[in-house]
Every structure is written in C-alpha cells, then in structure tokens.
Amino acid sequence: MKFEEAKSKFIQTWGALGSQWGINKTMAQIHALLMISPDPLSMEDIMEELHISRGNTSMNLRSLMDWGIVFKEYKPGERKEFFSAEGNIDELARKIAKERSRREIKPTLRVLHDISAIDGDESTKAAHFKAKTEELYDFVSRADNMLEKITEQKENWITKTILKLMR
Amino acid sequence: MKFEEAKSKFIQTWGALGSQWGINKTMAQIHALLMISPDPLSMEDIMEELHISRGNTSMNLRSLMDWGIVFKEYKPGERKEFFSAEGNIDELARKIAKERSRREIKPTLRVLHDISAIDGDESTKAAHFKAKTEELYDFVSRADNMLEKITEQKENWITKTILKLMR
DNA sequence: TCGAACTTTCAAAATATTTTGAAACATTTA
DNA sequence: TAAATGTTTCAAAATATTTTGAAAGTTCGA
Numbered sequence: 314m315k316f317e318e319a320k321s322k323f324i325q326t327w328g329a330l331g332s333q334w335g336i337n338k339t340m341a342q343i344h345a346l347l348m349i350s351p352d353p354l355s356m357e358d359i360m361e362e363l364h365i366s367r368g369n370t371s372m373n374l375r376s377l378m379d380w381g382i383v384f385k386e387y388k389p390g391e392r393k394e395f396f397s398a399e400g401n402i403d404e405l406a407r408k409i410a411k412e413r414s415r416r417e418i419k420p421t422l423r424v425l426h427d428i429s430a431i432d433g434d435e436s437t438k439a440a441h442f443k444a445k446t447e448e449l450y451d452f453v454s455r456a457d458n459m460l461e462k463i464t465e466q467k468e469n470w471i472t473k474t475i476l477k478l479m480r
Numbered sequence: 481m482k483f484e485e486a487k488s489k490f491i492q493t494w495g496a497l498g499s500q501w502g503i504n505k506t507m508a509q510i511h512a513l514l515m516i517s518p519d520p521l522s523m524e525d526i527m528e529e530l531h532i533s534r535g536n537t538s539m540n541l542r543s544l545m546d547w548g549i550v551f552k553e554y555k556p557g558e559r560k561e562f563f564s565a566e567g568n569i570d571e572l573a574r575k576i577a578k579e580r581s582r583r584e585i586k587p588t589l590r591v592l593h594d595i596s597a598i599d600g601d602e603s604t605k606a607a608h609f610k611a612k613t614e615e616l617y618d619f620v621s622r623a624d625n626m627l628e629k630i631t632e633q634k635e636n637w638i639t640k641t642i643l644k645l646m647r
Numbered sequence: 648t649c650g651a652a653c654t655t656t657c658a659a660a661a662t663a664t665t666t667t668g669a670a671a672c673a674t675t676t677a
Numbered sequence: 678t679a680a681a682t683g684t685t686t687c688a689a690a691a692t693a694t695t696t697t698g699a700a701a702g703t704t705c706g707a
Contacts (some may be wrong), residue, residue: 319595415639
C-alpha cells in the first residue's frame with residue numbers, strides 16, 4: 314500500500330470509529346490527521362486535506378480542544394494558529410475516559426440515584442423498578458470507579474492493569 | 481417523585497445515554513422499558529408505552545436480540561410473542577463489551593495492521609505515520625485484551641477487577 | 648485608528664438517520 | 678384452505694445532525 318492511500322484509509326477508519334462512539338465524523342478525522350502529522354497544521358492545511366469548510370474546521374477544532382486532546386500552537390513569526398494532537402496515546406485515552414465519565418456517566422448516576430427514591434408506591438412494579446435502578450446505580454458507580462482507578466495510573470496504565478489482572 | 485415520573489425519566493435518560501454511545505435512542509428506550517418491567521412485554525405493550533410505530537418496534541427488537549440482550553419468549557396459550565431483557569447487569573455489560581469488541585475494535589485493528597505496512601516511502605511523513613499507526617495498533621490491541629481479561633471472569637467481574645487493582 | 652490577516656459564529660442548506668405505516672409475509676386455527 | 682392473528686419489510690416522510698459560507702468578530706502592526 315502507498316502512503317497516500319494508507320493515510321486516507323486511516324482517516325476514514327478513525328472517522329467511522331468516531332461516529333460509532335457518538336463523536337462526529339469530521340472531529341475524529343481532524344484528530345486522525347493531526348495525529349499522523351509530524352508537524353502542527355494550520356486551519357488551511359486541515360481544510361484542504363479533508364475538503365471541509367472553514368466553519369466546520371473551526372467548530373470541530375474547538376471541540377477537540379475542549380476535550381483537551383488537541384492544542385493550539387503559535388509559530389514564531391507566523392500570524393496563523395497551528396494545531397497539534399496529544400502525542401501520547403496513553404494520555405489521549407486517559408483524557409477521553411475522564412471526559413466521558415464527567416459528561417455522561419456522572420450525570421447518569423445522578424439521575425439513577427434520584428429516581429430510585431420513589432415514594433408511596435407499594436406495587437410490585439414500583440418495587441421491581443426501585444430494585445433495578447438501585448442495582449444499576451451500584452453497577453455503574455463501580456464501573457466508573459474502576460475506570461478512575463485504571464486511568465489514574467499515569468504511565469502505561471494499560472500494561473500495568475493487565476499485569477495486575479494476571480497475578 | 482412518583483413512579484410514573486421516575487419511570488419516564490429513566491427511559492429518557494437511558495435513551496439519551498444510548499445516543500451518546502452510538503446506539504439509537506429507541507433501541508435504548510425499549511431496552512430500558514424491558515429492564516424495569518417485572519414481566520415480559522408484547523410488541524403492543526411496547527408500542528403503546530413508548531408511542532412508537534409497529535415497524536420501529538419490530539426493527540429495534542430485532543437489533544436488541546442480535547446484541548443478545550433481549551429475548552423472545554412464548555407464553556403458553558398466547559399467540560403473541562413476548563420480550564424480556566437480560567436481567568443480570570454484569571452479564572448485560574459483558575455482552576455489550578464483547579459485541580462492541582467484535583464489531584468495532586477487531587475491524588479497526590485489522591485496518592491499523594494493514595496500513596502500517598506501507599512500502600517504498602522513506603519520507604519523514606511516512607516514517608511518522610508508520611510509527612503512529614503501529615503504536616496505535618499496539619495500544620488498541622492491549623486495551624482489547626484487557627477488556628477480554630476483565631469480562632471473561634463470569635461472576636461479578638467489576639468487583640473482582642477492583643479488588644485486583646487495589647492489591 | 649485603520650486595514651489586513653485571520654478566526655468564530657450561526658442561519659440556512661445539505662446530508663444522514665430514524666420513524667412511520669401499509670403491504671407482504673408467516674403461522675395458527677377453524 | 679381461508680380467515681384470523683401476528684410479524685417483518687422497506688420506500689417515503691419526518692426528524693436530527695452536520696456542514697457550509699458569508700458576515701461579524703478579533704488581533705496585530707503601522
């Protein structure tokens with residue numbers, strides 16, 4: 314396979330993976346592009362490479378920066394802004410895990426907690442509901458905890474975790 | 481909070497969580513409904529409760545069954561089919577993890593492997609690309625492995641894993 | 648303070664996904 | 678075998694999401 318072909322395939326694949334995980338395709342593609350670029354890219358570079366509009370590029374770069382996985386850089390003498398991706402993959406995964414926990418798991422836990430406190434209903438249905446939501450709360454908070462434990466090990470968390478699991 | 485309100489909130493929340501993870505809203509809502517229902521429900525029941533069409537219900541029930549987290553049941557003497565959700569949450573999470581690995585991670589690994597085998601290009605860009613995709617392959621396959629290790633412990637895997645991590 | 652260079656915003660357009668509903672299909676019973 | 682009961686399919690409609698592009702905003706240097 315030739316470089317250009319491989320590059321395009323990578324960007325497409327990363328984009329598709331993104332959509333499957335609730336991240337918009339372009340955002341994932343920009344990230345892919347920045348990841349494999351040895352040097353920071355300007356907005357123009359990205360627009361050109363991915364054939365997307367200026368507005369789209371701008372918005373998605375902002376999102377990526379909100380996630381903390383893409384950074385703005387300034388080159389001396391250049392007026393333009395340049396962008397680069399988090400280079401360390403462990404760190405990338407840790408940040409994504411943290412953000413998803415904060416944005417999705419924590420709020421869900423809150424709702425689960427609130428709704429399992431239903432009052433004044435002794436029906437079988439209500440009892441079953443209460444039991445289920447409590448069980449779910451318990452499970453999700455344990456899972457979230459596990460994720461925290463795993464990702465708080467800064468260096469090489471994947472490897473460390475595997476080692477611990479094999480003991 | 482009253483039962484009906486809590487129930488509706490739960491279904492909405494579960495649906496929203498689903499979308500954020502690339503699962504369609506209705507599919508997640510049907511699953512939520514079945515989870516909190518003490519007894520299996522018929523297609524009619526589901527349609528009525530969620531105010532959705534027959535076709536939509538049918539298609540999403542099929543998907544849920546493909547994922548192995550909802551089952552068809554037959555009640556003696558009844559012509560209709562009834563549906564119920566996997567009741568064990570550990571088991572539910574294991575099945576989801578397995579399916580996502582099979583459907584998304586494995587194919588991605590395949591692509592990563594293929595594209596890091598680019599030939600005849602000695603440029604810095606190509607070298608960087610190769611290094612990055614290899615690193616990614618390595619990371620993703622370790623993560624996938626870890627997930628397998630964690631979920632292959634049938635009973636209470638979350639708890640077991642946390643214990644091991646704390647040692 | 649002005650104008651050039653660049654970025655952000657956001658309403659409208661394009662695109663993608665989901666949902667509907669009715670016809671086709673399947674199965675059971677009389 | 679026909680009617681009754683129930684399920685699936687899928688093209689079209691509805692809805693939701695993404696993308697565009699041009700105007701507004703920002704920053705910097707002269």
